[in-house]
Amino acid sequence: MNDAASETAGAESTATLDVTGILQNVSAELAEILELRKVALVDKGVRGQLDEFLMALPATLEEAGRATAQIRSRGTALFVIGEDRQAVRWLEKGGNDPRTVHLLGLARIAIGRFAAAAESFGEIAREHPQARAPLAEACLRAGDTVGARRAIGTLLKDTRESADGQFLSAYLAELDGDYDTAYSTYRRILEETPAHPGSLFRLAYMLDLDGFEDDAVEVYERLRNVRPTYTHALVNLGVLYEDRGEYTKAVEVYQAILDIYPDHPRAARFVRDAKASLNMYYDEDLERTEDRRAQILRIPISDFELSVRSRNCLAKMQIETLGDLIKRTEPELLSYKNFGETSLQEIKDILAQKGLRLGMGREEQTASVQAAARTLLGIEPERGDITSKNIEDLELSVRSRNAMSVLGLGTLGDLCRLSEKDLMQVKNFGQTSMNEVKEKLAEFGLSLAEDA
Numbered sequence: 001m002n003d004a005a006s007e008t009a010g011a012e013s014t015a016t017l018d019v020t021g022i023l024q025n026v027s028a029e030l031a032e033i034l035e036l037r038k039v040a041l042v043d044k045g046v047r048g049q050l051d052e053f054l055m056a057l058p059a060t061l062e063e064a065g066r067a068t069a070q071i072r073s074r075g076t077a078l079f080v081i082g083e084d085r086q087a088v089r090w091l092e093k094g095g096n097d098p099r100t101v102h103l104l105g106l107a108r109i110a111i112g113r114f115a116a117a118a119e120s121f122g123e124i125a126r127e128h129p130q131a132r133a134p135l136a137e138a139c140l141r142a143g144d145t146v147g148a149r150r151a152i153g154t155l156l157k158d159t160r161e162s163a164d165g166q167f168l169s170a171y172l173a174e175l176d177g178d179y180d181t182a183y184s185t186y187r188r189i190l191e192e193t194p195a196h197p198g199s200l201f202r203l204a205y206m207l208d209l210d211g212f213e214d215d216a217v218e219v220y221e222r223l224r225n226v227r228p229t230y231t232h233a234l235v236n237l238g239v240l241y242e243d244r245g246e247y248t249k250a251v252e253v254y255q256a257i258l259d260i261y262p263d264h265p266r267a268a269r270f271v272r273d274a275k276a277s278l279n280m281y282y283d284e285d286l287e288r289t290e291d292r293r294a295q296i297l298r299i300p301i302s303d304f305e306l307s308v309r310s311r312n313c314l315a316k317m318q319i320e321t322l323g324d325l326i327k328r329t330e331p332e333l334l335s336y337k338n339f340g341e342t343s344l345q346e347i348k349d350i351l352a353q354k355g356l357r358l359g360m361g362r363e364e365q366t367a368s369v370q371a372a373a374r375t376l377l378g379i380e381p382e383r384g385d386i387t388s389k390n391i392e393d394l395e396l397s398v399r400s401r402n403a404m405s406v407l408g409l410g411t412l413g414d415l416c417r418l419s420e421k422d423l424m425q426v427k428n429f430g431q432t433s434m435n436e437v438k439e440k441l442a443e444f445g446l447s448l449a450e451d452a
Helices: 003-016 019-024 030-040 044-055 068-080 084-091 098-110 114-124 129-141 145-159 163-175 179-192 197-209 213-222 231-243 247-260 265-278 284-297 308-316 330-334 341-353 360-377 398-406 412-416 420-424 431-442
Strands: none
Touching: 019 030, 019 044, 019 068, 030 044, 030 068, 030 098, 044 068, 068 084, 068 098, 084 098, 098 114, 098 129, 114 129, 129 145, 129 163, 145 163, 163 179, 163 197, 179 197, 197 213, 197 231, 213 231, 231 247, 231 265, 231 398, 247 265, 265 398, 308 341, 330 341, 398 431, 412 431, 420 431
16 A cells, blocks of 8 residues: 555544544443554544544533543543543542543553552452553552562463563563563564564663663664654653764654653753754864963963073962963962062063963953853852752753753752762763763852762
């Protein structure tokens, strides 16, 4: 079938899909709801039908009152369009029939409420075998390995050889630290079921964690066409592309998330940063000028013909290069014993030959700090409480920013309460990132806490 024929067939299937009938039918199979969710996330026609369906329902729980059927319908529709957080609020009030409880559990997993999701599936797993796999997953992700083992044990009696059953066994092995078993099992699953989403994500995550970034990118890429969209996988992929300097690809990945979830906060923030990095340019003329200036500032004082008095005074003040010299002011030099106007003029003449002057180094340093404060925090360094500012305003590199996110840091004060040891425990946070963070803090007179 050619592309045009495929599009025609897709349009026809959308036109004949009874969205309202599925959502209002209490007896609709769970599989129908899950398939509708996959379609709704990529098909604008179906999404339009769902929007119309939602408009005909109460917009708030207060409006719905005790109309359980309408509450259940709205919660299910919100789940189908990927509004999982809102779906949880409605499904919690939508009754205790197995289908509603199952959807509630899936929505809770989607928003990271794993323990609550395990409670949902635990209510129905005994009578409904299809809830056992997500129950095991919820327990695993909640850190309840005992509950996960129990759920997996029950599940594997019937599905030991299925892809989902093998996946859960591999996930449990991973949590137990048996990484070789986890690796081999995920790969075996993908040989038989190449698009198994859970195995793709866990394998990619492990590869990234172990430093095999190229392999991780390849596996994450295979998840891009899986529906529903694995947003956390795509965020990880985008970060990997940024780490490699491939900002165009990073933007494409983040945009793929926003095309389906326009209000996704991390994707919106990351795509903005990636675009900013993409638009940066390298000014070769400026770079050459700065290199020449740096070379001049490294010239030793001993290279110049100075009087014995001037040379001795500078040596005692530990001024060894022109860079050291321009950080001093005229009053500072004149205040030194035996350093007079003659020596001062001698120094000024030497600096003038190189286009330099006394005090300019200190002025540049002060201006740099003030400019950074205005740019990064929107305030002068002496105004306000810098430690209360949002850490995102620092515009750290991708790797450093991700570490701040992992640690849940919100302000500069939060960061200053951590030590170097605390930061170095974060995945992919190395000495380069450490130096960057310390330099940013030093610009504002702040520093990390001392290691215990």
